[in-house]
Amino acid sequence: MTIELREKPLTAKDFKGKVDPDWCPGCGDFALLRATQMSVAELGLSPHQIVCVSGIGCSSNFPGYFNSYGMHTLHGRALAVATGVKMANQTLTVLVTGGDGDGYGIGGNHFTHTARRNVDLTYLVMNNQIYGLTTGQVSPSSSLGMKTKSTPFGNIERPVNPITSAIMNGATYVGRGFSGNIKQLVRLIKGAIEHPGFAVIDVFSPCVTFNRDNTYDFFRQRVAPLEDEGHDPSDWKSACERAMEWDDRIYTGLFYQDQAVQSLHAREPILDGGAPPVSHVPEAITREQRDRIVRRMM
Amino acid sequence: MSQGFDFSIAIGGAAGQGIATPGNILARMFVRRGLHLNAYNAYQSIIRGGHILLTMRVREQEALSHGDHIHLLLCLNQDTMTRHLRHLGPGAYAVYNADNITPGEHQDGVHLCGMPVTELTGDAKNKLAQNTAALGVIAHVLGLDFEVLESALTLQFQRKGEAVVSSNVAVARAGYEYSSANFTPLANPLPQNPDPLAVWTGNDALAMGGAAAGVKFYCAYPMSPSTGVLHWMAKNARELGIMVRQVEDEIGVANMAVGAAHTGARTMCATSGGGFALMTEAIGSAAMMEIPVVFINVMRAGPSTGVPTKTEQGDLWQALGASQGDFERIVVAPQDAHDAFGTIAEVFNLIDRYQCPAIVLSDLLISEGTFSVPPDDIDMSPPIERGKLIRESNGDAGPYNRYLDTADGISPRAVPGVPGHVHVVATDEHDEEGILISDEFTNPIKRRQMVEKRARKLDDYFTRVAAPEVEGDEDAEVTLVGWGSTAGVIAEAMEQLQADGVKVNRLAVKWILPFHAEAVTEALSGARKTLIIENNHSGQFHRYLRSETGITADGHIRKYDGEPFMPHHIADGVRAHLAGDVSGGVFVPDQEILV
Numbered sequence: 001m002t003i004e005l006r007e008k009p010l011t012a013k014d015f016k017g018k019v020d021p022d023w024c025p026g027c028g029d030f031a032l033l034r035a036t037q038m039s040v041a042e043l044g045l046s047p048h049q050i051v052c053v054s055g056i057g058c059s060s061n062f063p064g065y066f067n068s069y070g071m072h073t074l075h076g077r078a079l080a081v082a083t084g085v086k087m088a089n090q091t092l093t094v095l096v097t098g099g100d101g102d103g104y105g106i107g108g109n110h111f112t113h114t115a116r117r118n119v120d121l122t123y124l125v126m127n128n129q130i131y132g133l134t135t136g137q138v139s140p141s142s143s144l145g146m147k148t149k150s151t152p153f154g155n156i157e158r159p160v161n162p163i164t165s166a167i168m169n170g171a172t173y174v175g176r177g178f179s180g181n182i183k184q185l186v187r188l189i190k191g192a193i194e195h196p197g198f199a200v201i202d203v204f205s206p207c208v209t210f211n212r213d214n215t216y217d218f219f220r221q222r223v224a225p226l227e228d229e230g231h232d233p234s235d236w237k238s239a240c241e242r243a244m245e246w247d248d249r250i251y252t253g254l255f256y257q258d259q260a261v262q263s264l265h266a267r268e269p270i271l272d273g274g275a276p277p278v279s280h281v282p283e284a285i286t287r288e289q290r291d292r293i294v295r296r297m298m
Numbered sequence: 299m300s301q302g303f304d305f306s307i308a309i310g311g312a313a314g315q316g317i318a319t320p321g322n323i324l325a326r327m328f329v330r331r332g333l334h335l336n337a338y339n340a341y342q343s344i345i346r347g348g349h350i351l352l353t354m355r356v357r358e359q360e361a362l363s364h365g366d367h368i369h370l371l372l373c374l375n376q377d378t379m380t381r382h383l384r385h386l387g388p389g390a391y392a393v394y395n396a397d398n399i400t401p402g403e404h405q406d407g408v409h410l411c412g413m414p415v416t417e418l419t420g421d422a423k424n425k426l427a428q429n430t431a432a433l434g435v436i437a438h439v440l441g442l443d444f445e446v447l448e449s450a451l452t453l454q455f456q457r458k459g460e461a462v463v464s465s466n467v468a469v470a471r472a473g474y475e476y477s478s479a480n481f482t483p484l485a486n487p488l489p490q491n492p493d494p495l496a497v498w499t500g501n502d503a504l505a506m507g508g509a510a511a512g513v514k515f516y517c518a519y520p521m522s523p524s525t526g527v528l529h530w531m532a533k534n535a536r537e538l539g540i541m542v543r544q545v546e547d548e549i550g551v552a553n554m555a556v557g558a559a560h561t562g563a564r565t566m567c568a569t570s571g572g573g574f575a576l577m578t579e580a581i582g583s584a585a586m587m588e589i590p591v592v593f594i595n596v597m598r599a600g601p602s603t604g605v606p607t608k609t610e611q612g613d614l615w616q617a618l619g620a621s622q623g624d625f626e627r628i629v630v631a632p633q634d635a636h637d638a639f640g641t642i643a644e645v646f647n648l649i650d651r652y653q654c655p656a657i658v659l660s661d662l663l664i665s666e667g668t669f670s671v672p673p674d675d676i677d678m679s680p681p682i683e684r685g686k687l688i689r690e691s692n693g694d695a696g697p698y699n700r701y702l703d704t705a706d707g708i709s710p711r712a713v714p715g716v717p718g719h720v721h722v723v724a725t726d727e728h729d730e731e732g733i734l735i736s737d738e739f740t741n742p743i744k745r746r747q748m749v750e751k752r753a754r755k756l757d758d759y760f761t762r763v764a765a766p767e768v769e770g771d772e773d774a775e776v777t778l779v780g781w782g783s784t785a786g787v788i789a790e791a792m793e794q795l796q797a798d799g800v801k802v803n804r805l806a807v808k809w810i811l812p813f814h815a816e817a818v819t820e821a822l823s824g825a826r827k828t829l830i831i832e833n834n835h836s837g838q839f840h841r842y843l844r845s846e847t848g849i850t851a852d853g854h855i856r857k858y859d860g861e862p863f864m865p866h867h868i869a870d871g872v873r874a875h876l877a878g879d880v881s882g883g884v885f886v887p888d889q890e891i892l893v
Contacts, residue, residue, distance in 0.1 A: 017722075022737055051714045053557070056725075063722045064734055069714035070722030071560060072734070074583050077553040080545070084557025084565075085714065087541055088515050092561070092714055113546040270539050278541045279561035279713065280689060283512020283682045285538055290678035293506065293534070297496035298329065298673065 012037040015047065017065040028179035028205030028216075029059050029126050033066065035177075035185035036095070036124065040068075043190055045093060052095045053082040055102040058133045059126035059205065062097035076106030079114040082121050083264075089277040090120070090265040093193060100127040104140040104160045115169035115198050120263040122192040123200045125162065128207035129214045136210035146213055162202040163243035167236055167256050173199035174239070174256040178223050179206060180216055184252060191254065197263045204252075219250065226253030233257040302358035303333070303489045306365050307436065309354075310382060311374025314346040319454065320372070320429050321352045321668075324436070325497050327450045328356045329670045332491025336361035336786075337668040338862065340893035343522070343606045349377055351893045354668075358489055362634070362786030364667075366866045368891075370439065372432050373399055383408070385891060391481075393435050395428040411435055411481045418472040430466050434473025441487020444474050496673045500664035501526025501568075503635040503671075504594060507642030508566045509538055510678035513592075515558035515565040517543040517551050519573055522606045523662040524596035527568040548573035552580030552593065559584070559591045560723065562689045562713040564646055568594035571613045572603065574620070581655050582621030587723040588701070588711070588752070590649035590656075592642065597661040599860045608860030609662035611782055611833040614842060617657045618811060624749075626756050628656040629811035631782030635669045637808070643680035648762065650685040652755045653711055659810070661833070663862045664783045688712040688719060699730040703747055707754030756812060763809050765817030768825075770803030771796070776872055777825035778804040779851065781839045784831050784863060791868035802872065807839070815846045822849055829875055831855045831868055837884075854884040861889045 015037040023029050040050060050068035054060035056075035063070030069092075073081045082096045103111055103125045114121065130148065131137040137150035141162065146155045166174045173195040177185040185203065192199035204219050229251070231238060239255040265271055270278070307324065309317050321337070328335050334357045342348040355365040371386055373379040373394040379401055383392055388407030396412030404410070413435060419427040430451075437447040448467050455463045477483075498506070505527045508516065516535075518528040528544065535542040541558070545551040551567050559565035569577060574595040584591045597613045599605035617629050628648055632638035638660055645656045688710055700721040702709040709730075712719030722728075726736040729744045768777065770792055780788045785806040795802045805821055822828055830840045830851045835858040840851055855871035857863055867887035874880050 018731065018733055046717070047720045048715060048717045052722075061734070061737070064724070067720065069720055070724075071557070071587070072722060072724035072726060073556070073587075074553065074579055074725055077549065077580065077583075080550040080553035081557035081560075083543075084515070084517070084554035084559075085561055087543065087554075088558035088561040088563040088565075089713075089715060109546055110550055113550070268541065269536055270541060275539075277561070277563075278514035278539065279558075279563040281514060281539060283514070283564060283684075285509060285512075285678055287679070289538060290510075290676070292537070293509075293678070294496055294673050294676050297498055297502075297671075297676075298494055 009044065010041050010046065012041045015040055015067045017067050019064055021065045022061065023058060024209050026208040027058070028128060028203070028207070029062070031179035031182055032124060032126055032185060032203050032205060033062060035182045036066065036189055039186050039189035039193065042186070043193060050093045050095060051085050052097060053078045053085060054096070055098045055107060057099040057102045059097060059099040060102055076102055077110065078102065079107060079110040079121070079123065083114060083117070083119045086119055086121060087265055087268070089279040090271060091277055094121050096121050096123045098125060099132075100125060100129060100141040101131050101139045104162060108140070111165070112169045115166055115171040115200070117264045118170060118172055118197040118261050120196055120265060121198055122189065123198070124189070125200065125202050126205035127162065127202050128205050128211055129159070130207050130211040132207045132210050143213060161243060162200070163255050164240050166200040167239060167243070170198075171200045172197035172258040172261050173254075175201045175254045176252045177201055177203040178219050178252050179204060180220055181223070181225075181252065184225060188254060195257065195259070196266065197261060222248065222250040223252050224249045226251050226255065231255075303486065304355070304357045304365070305369045306353055306355040306367055307370045307372065308351055308368040308382065309372045309374065310349065310351045310378030312346070312377070313341065313344050313348050313350055315374045316426050316429050317350050317352050317374065320433050321354065323433060323450050323454050324354060325668060326453065327446060329495040329497045331488065332493050332495055333357065333489070333670070334359060334361045334495065335497060335668065335670040336364050338364040338663065339666060340861065340891075341607050349381065349893055351378070351382070351891065356488070358491065362790050363865055364862070366864050370436065372436065374429065375399065381892060391439055393432050409481060411439070411477065413473060413476060418476055419469050427469050430469040431473030434470040434475075435477040435481065437470070438474045438477035439481060439483050441483050444471060447474070493672070495670040496676065497668060497670055498635060499526055499666060499668050500635040500638055500660060501596070501666065502530050503639040504568065504642060504658070504660060504665065505530035506676070506678065507639040508592070509534065509540065510639075510680055511643040511646040512564045512682050513540060513566045514563040515541045515555070517545050517554050517558070517567050518569065519545055519548050519551050521570045521573045523598055523666045524568040524570050524594065526665060527594065548576035549580070552577035553583075555591045556580055556584050556587070556589055559589045560587070560713065562687060566592040566594065566642070568596060570596050570598050571600050571616060574613065574616065578620040581627070581657070582623055582625060583725045584655040585621070585625035585627060585752070586725050588653040588709070589723070590646070590653055592645060592649065592656050592658060594658045594660060596665045597659060605860045607662070609833060609862050610858065610860065611661060611784070612838070613659065614810070614838040617659055618842065620657060626652065626654045626752055627811065628652070628654065629659065630656065630809050631659040632664065633782060633785035633806060633808055635664055635667065636671055636675060638664060639676070640680070647681065647683040650683060650687065651708070652759070653685065653708060654755065659782060661783050686710045688716055691717050694718050700732045701728060701730045701748065701751065703730055703751050706757070707751045759812050760814065765814040766805055766807045766821065768803050768805050768821050771801040774801045774803040774826065776800070776802050776827045776829060776876060777822065778802065778829050778831055778868070778872070779807070779822070779843070780804065780831040781807040781810065784833060787863045787865055788831055788868060790865035791872065794865055794869040795872055800872065800876070813842075813846045818843070819847045819849065827852045827875070829853045829855060829872060831863070833862065834858055853880060856884055856886055857889075859889045861891070861893070863887070
């Protein structure tokens with residue numbers, strides 16, 4: 001047996017990965033990494049109990065910087081892979097990390113269906129409203145009019161609203177954070193991990209290199225924590241109304257939570273009654289099972 | 299050359315006319331009598347209408363193809379009669395509802411068995427009555443006691459209640475009695491073998507192969523002709539504890555499969571060419587992260603949407619080229635349903651050993667065909683070898699390197715949840731620890747090390763997978779080379795040629811990649827005339843064989859009209875080649891039965 005010394009509780013430091021982040025100095029992703037490390041430590045999780053799944057992009061390098069099992073998968077596919085992980089071994093805590101292009105652009109289809117299925121995942125989107133790793137093109141969450149290398153005359157497409165999209169598609173825990181407020185991020189992430197269903201946290205994570213519009217200052221002047229507004233997260237209409245506000249005031253915090261909806265693995269009949277994960281059950285089928293199958297063929 | 303009973307029944311009609319039910323009843327009757335069955339359903343992508351022709355060949359011996367002939371044609375509509383009556387030879391039967399179907403010109407000696415269905419059933423409104431009455435006629439023509447049909451009908455309809463059973467039995471009996479009074483039965487009635495057989499489709503066999511191999515996660519997006527695998531899995535999921543998921547698209551399918559397989563569950567998914575195209579990026583990711591997954595491509599006629607309900611061997615190069623980059627994978631093309639069943643367990647052991655993806659190329663002919671199988675041949679307890687898999691804590695506290703550069707290139711594979719083995723798997727190139735080398739410093743030494751490590755994994759592949767061998771006559775004047783699903787029909791074509799005194803042998807290739815280049819070169823070195831038989835237009839296998847061995851065939855027999863080869867198509871092609879009567883080196887048989 002490996003000795004899991006739990007006398008000394010793990011701290012955020014214990015969740016530091018093998019390598020240091022190669023993000024640009026000042027990148028908003030550092031704050032989310034730190035907040036995630038603090039959150040899992042405070043929840044008493046161990047690295048081997050967690051799988052962190054990502055796609056491709058600056059923020060998708062996250063698993064390499066985080067000490068847990070990790071899967072650095074294909075661009076846009078993290079949610080599909082993570083669903084496979086969670087459904088095959090429901091005992092694992094599965095985090096999914098990525099960016100706005102990865103999640104709302106190329107991976108948009110999986111976003112819709114993962115929300116609808118209410119897969120028990122914690123999805124952390126580092127939303128910088130730009131394609132950073134490809135050196136600055138418009139993203140699905142870039143603001144109207146934004147000038148980028150692929151929209152030199154200004155973006156003519158309206159941005160996606162991740163909060164209302166997540167709620168409308170069926171996500172049962174929907175929050176928004178900001179890299180400038182780690183305390184709030186930790187609260188949101190801990191709540192997301194503890195929430196038994198699909199939890200989405202859209203995080204304003206400024207790209208200090210390619211996005212000159214949505215900077216730390218831009219957000220500092222506008223963010224308004226929902227905690228201070230007396231918002232009721234069970235009220236989806238109010239959540240959507242507040243999520244639509246953008247210009248002068250941008251709300252952060254927990255917009256919506258519904259704990260009544262069962263997660264996908266809780267609904268799955270073959271996992272009824274606390275069945276072990278399919279990843280760890282014996283492969284062989286029994287002689288009786290074989291005989292029943294063959295009898296039906298005769 | 300065929301000895302003993304060999305009889306083909308074709309049931310034709312429009313989609314929605316209820317062809318499947320009499321087909322199922324007959325199939326069950328045949329296999330319960332221990333007779334072999336090979337059935338091919340020619341259909342279109344339509345729920346109501348069109349023309350369907352289900353050909354069921356029943357044989358005392360094993361039936362390796364759906365054969366060359368129709369001995370009994372059941373016409374459920376005029377269209378079927380108009381299209382196919384001319385295919386009936388002397389002694390064959392045409393069974394039809396004489397109330398609304400009229401036969402046309404026909405060969406001498408064809409038995410025209412018109413049934414006055416309304417008179418027999420006293421019910422002009424029941425459109426399915428003709429099907430049931432026809433079963434009565436067929437049972438009589440085949441020389442069966444009515445009780446055989448009665449018990450088959452009872453089994454088929456018992457779930458619908460006693461009233462349904464008794465009304466169907468009454469209609470069938472009326473057909474049987476009318477036939478007894480008016481039609482001549484076969485001189486040699488349907489025989490009976492001692493041991494009953496079972497019946498399955500190729501898709502059932504693929505799914506059951508997976509279940510036997512211990513597949514515990516199956517996901518798919520519905521796509522003809524692969525959907526039968528999903529149906530079998532969904533139906534049996536609860537009993538066998540298999541997690542079955544229908545996903546939003548095949549990109550999601552393949553990636554979900556990769557995620558599930560990473561946890562240690564044996565994982566499989568199936569699709570057809572279009573869906574397979576969407577899966578390909580994930581296949582490369584499985585290779586890079588070294589996660590074993592079985593991807594099944596049930597080929598249909600392409601390109602693009604193509605002909606969704608027709609067969610083709612057109613995706614060989616798609617499989618060979620699936621996903622960018624240069625990587626290790628296994629590609630295998632099973633030869634029939636039973637072979638497909640066994641292949642899945644075999645391929646799982648291989649990919650668990652080598653920690654790489656496998657692509658299984660089935661096709662519509664195998665997957666949607668219905669075949670008999672001796673029940674004792676359904677061994678659902680194959681050896682299960684998981685390779686260097688670590689699923690439980692082993693006390694090892696590390697350090698653990700997921701991509702340890704071992705002598706055989708195969709690294710111990712720990713799954714998430716095991717203490718002391720925490721690591722990241724990445725689609726980016728990485729080092730032994732799993733740390734990305736693609737970003738900051740693209741270390742050429744480490745890159746080379748990892749490429750060679752992955753490649754080395756398959757070094758002993760040829761010691762574990764049997765090479766194909768030449769079967770048939772020694773000193774043959776012609777050697778027939780095929781791959782995948784043509785094996786059976788080539789074997790039957792050989793029987794026809796041998797009956798004519800042609801000395802012929804064959805090489806049936808199943809394991810495609812890695813390719814047994816040396817063994818195949820050796821096997822074909824003595825061939826006097828090599829003909830390659832493929833269900834495609836461009837000769838995909840020929841080009842692959844040439845690239846791997848330098849062998850150029852002497853001629854080709856190719857079919858790409860959507861319908862599978864019948865034995866005589868191949869035999870005719872061989873005769874034409876031997877007579878030097880093939881211009882351009884490619885013989886393309888005519889498809890006589892138009893569906």
